[in-house]
Amino acid sequence: MIGAFIDGPLWYFSLAVFVLGVTWRLASLWRLGSHPEFSKPREGSPGGGGLQTLARHFLPRREVVGRTPAQVYGGYAFHLGLFALLFWGAPHVEFYEERLLGFGWTPLPGWAFILACEIAFAGLIVVWLHRALHPVTRAISDRGDHAASILVFLVMLTGCLALGRSHESLRLIHLFSAELLLIYFPFSMLMHTFTFAVSRWRMGEHYGRRGVSI
Amino acid sequence: MRRRASMSLLAILAFVLLAPLVPYAVAYMGPGNNPNPGADLWREIRQREAPVAGTTQVESVESAILINKGGEDWRNFRMQQLVPIGAWVLGGMLVLLVAFYFFRGRIRIEGGRSGMVVERFSVAQRMVHWFVAGLFILLGVTGLVLLYGRFVLIPLLGPEGFGATASACKEAHNLFGPLFPFAVLAVFAYYVKGNSFRWRDVKWFANFGGLLKEGGHAGSGRYNGGQKVWFWLIVIFGLIISVSGYILVFPNFGQGRELMALAHLGHGIVAIFFITASLGHIYIGSVGMEGALEAMTTGEVDTNWAREHHDIWLEQMEADGQVRPARRSVGAVPKEGAADAG
Numbered sequence: 001m002i003g004a005f006i007d008g009p010l011w012y013f014s015l016a017v018f019v020l021g022v023t024w025r026l027a028s029l030w031r032l033g034s035h036p037e038f039s040k041p042r043e044g045s046p047g048g049g050g051l052q053t054l055a056r057h058f059l060p061r062r063e064v065v066g067r068t069p070a071q072v073y074g075g076y077a078f079h080l081g082l083f084a085l086l087f088w089g090a091p092h093v094e095f096y097e098e099r100l101l102g103f104g105w106t107p108l109p110g111w112a113f114i115l116a117c118e119i120a121f122a123g124l125i126v127v128w129l130h131r132a133l134h135p136v137t138r139a140i141s142d143r144g145d146h147a148a149s150i151l152v153f154l155v156m157l158t159g160c161l162a163l164g165r166s167h168e169s170l171r172l173i174h175l176f177s178a179e180l181l182l183i184y185f186p187f188s189m190l191m192h193t194f195t196f197a198v199s200r201w202r203m204g205e206h207y208g209r210r211g212v213s214i
Numbered sequence: 215m216r217r218r219a220s221m222s223l224l225a226i227l228a229f230v231l232l233a234p235l236v237p238y239a240v241a242y243m244g245p246g247n248n249p250n251p252g253a254d255l256w257r258e259i260r261q262r263e264a265p266v267a268g269t270t271q272v273e274s275v276e277s278a279i280l281i282n283k284g285g286e287d288w289r290n291f292r293m294q295q296l297v298p299i300g301a302w303v304l305g306g307m308l309v310l311l312v313a314f315y316f317f318r319g320r321i322r323i324e325g326g327r328s329g330m331v332v333e334r335f336s337v338a339q340r341m342v343h344w345f346v347a348g349l350f351i352l353l354g355v356t357g358l359v360l361l362y363g364r365f366v367l368i369p370l371l372g373p374e375g376f377g378a379t380a381s382a383c384k385e386a387h388n389l390f391g392p393l394f395p396f397a398v399l400a401v402f403a404y405y406v407k408g409n410s411f412r413w414r415d416v417k418w419f420a421n422f423g424g425l426l427k428e429g430g431h432a433g434s435g436r437y438n439g440g441q442k443v444w445f446w447l448i449v450i451f452g453l454i455i456s457v458s459g460y461i462l463v464f465p466n467f468g469q470g471r472e473l474m475a476l477a478h479l480g481h482g483i484v485a486i487f488f489i490t491a492s493l494g495h496i497y498i499g500s501v502g503m504e505g506a507l508e509a510m511t512t513g514e515v516d517t518n519w520a521r522e523h524h525d526i527w528l529e530q531m532e533a534d535g536q537v538r539p540a541r542r543s544v545g546a547v548p549k550e551g552a553a554d555a556g
Binding site: 070114117118121122125126129130133134157160161162163164166167169170 | 337338340341344345348377378381382383384385386389390392393396511513
């Protein structure tokens with residue numbers, strides 16, 4: 001019975017909270033608007049600046065890498081690994097096809113999926129350890145930061161435990177933890193998944209209008 | 215004429231029916247009075263005298279061997295020696311630690327807190343330590359479930375519950391296991407400096423590290439003899455466990471059953487001793503000694519603690535001006551990439 005609840009009503013509820021919550025957060029950012037620009041536009045395009053900044057800031061600055069290698073390498077490992085396993089892991093592709101989209105795509109081969117999982121786990125553990133042990137990041141981290149890290153780790157861990165696809169209970173535990181994450185997502189720092197693009201674009205647009213490339 | 219034809223037909227029929235029984239009759243009357251005419255064939259299949267490989271169209275490692283005799287030897291060793299002896303070793307260590315705690319109690323800082331601290335481990339060293347410790351605990355627990363789960367968990371969870379638990383532990387063990395060698399390499403890189411053995415380590419062992427009685431003291435540099443042994447156990451055990459684990463988790467490189475069985479037994483035996491030794495490390499680093507855990511959480515230790523347990527190292531740090539008051543001043547943030555000078 002609890003399995004039917006997790007597979008049914010709770011899934012739809014968590015999906016609704018996620019979609020509506022993310023939409024509401026992004027809409028509220030859009031409604032904030034921006035302050036009026038009093039300076040003259042220079043040579044350069046705001047749109048071009050936005051696009052350029054969005055793309056260029058996917059690569060770290062050399063000065064940052066030298067100072068915080070653990071955060072840079074660990075962060076990239078975690079995010080790239082998570083992106084790969086979330087969208088190209090065979091169990092997830094099947095899930096999206098059955099429950100969401102009606103169509104699928106070619107997933108990663110098994111060995112690549114496992115490799116992506118391990119890279120993601122290693123990266124997440126490294127960045128969370130850095131957050132907990134470095135005096136600066138420890139001082140600026142609050143409960144929400146730790147909760148987000150732990151919740152994402154739990155979802156990944158329960159997914160790992162269910163990899164064998166041999167017991168329905170393990171799949172349900174993973175789905176349940178993912179549903180909790182979806183409910184928590186719009187109200188947490190995990191919104192950076194979407195807001196990073198808004199933030200970079202706005203900054204690039206602002207400086208692009210001034211003819212400055214950042 | 216008709217009579218002759220009938221007799222011939224009867225003779226042919228009798229021959230067709232009785233001829234296949236001749237080998238059985240011969241075997242029945244043969245040496246040893248063996249009633250089973252297939253005994254020779256079965257003996258060859260069971261390979262009691264020598265391994266026999268047949269021929270097959272299946273192209274795979276050892277696919278021509280019908281029955282693997284070595285498998286029974288492996289199973290017997292695992293169930294009759296590895297499992298019970300491993301349980302005694304682990305249980306014995308737990309009993310020893312509990313007894314030591316009741317006998318000695320928690321080892322306090324004799325002079326109390328001094329209010330002055332010295333940095334013992336950098337951020338990078340602590341990150342490496344907790345990375346390998348977290349992996350070790352996860353792999354150790356899942357590994358012990360795989361070895362002992364059927365005896366301990368089936369009575370608690372039932373067969374269905376244990377099935378799901380064991381499946382989960384197997385997946386977790388196989389996924390996180392390949393990360394362990396990298397963690398061991400990182401431990402080697404960040405902790406090898408200062409971990410070579412010296413003559414004073416012999417004196418440290420002779421004094422039992424000064425841990426057996428209150429006020430006991432054994433001089434030590436940055437790492438004492440016990441810590442050096444633990445470091446090299448991590449390196450050696452970690453190497454063996456990593457190599458055997460990779461043989462087991464990636465069976466795609468032509469490993470035969472014998473190699474897999476040897477790797478499995480080596481993995482299990484070393485893991486038992488690794489976990490046993492780690493219990494001592496975990497004990498003394500947490501409950502067993504006041505002031506020890508701070509070295510791995512804040513990175514700093516009280517100077518009185520350092521004087522009692524690593525006096526030679528503290529002298530060097532004092533000479534270098536590395537001692538400071540316990541409350542860290544604003545801006546004194548350690549550079550994360552630097553391993554501590556030993």
